[in-house]
Amino acid sequence: MTGRRERRRIATEQRDDRRQTIRNLLARVDRAAAGRLSLTTAEAAQLRAQVEAEIAHAEALRRSTAGAQSLTRALQQQLAAAEDAIREVEADRDATSAA
Incomplete structure (x- = not known):
């Protein structure tokens, strides 16, 4: 069974890979916008999928944070x-001791 640290390491690697892919595809979009290159349908689909995965990951983290x-x-x-209960018990104790 995979430990928590290993799962976290894998998730971090996947996130880093996904983000690097997004950066690469966005660079291609920039070049396409400049007219030097065109973005293929497959690259556009991959960009959409990677961005959707990032959005889903961010939403899951927001939900987790809200729960925490x-x-x-x-x-x-x-x-x-x-703390209130402790103060009350101490006050009762002190009142009893003084009497």
Whole structure:
């Protein structure tokens, strides 16, 4: 079974490869726009597929980040409630000790 680091490394390599392909295809688009070269139908389709993959990846990361932020807020609320409970118990203890 592949470990988390290995999966992350593979995902990073795939993302880097995808982005390099996009850069190469965009360079061809630039040359095509300058009239020096034409973009083939296959290259246009590949560019679209690579950009769509990047968009999907970015959206997945945004969803993941939103979930992490939501969890962080919930944990902060739990921590605040726990700290309040500790202060209450300490105040009760101190009041009992003083009596």
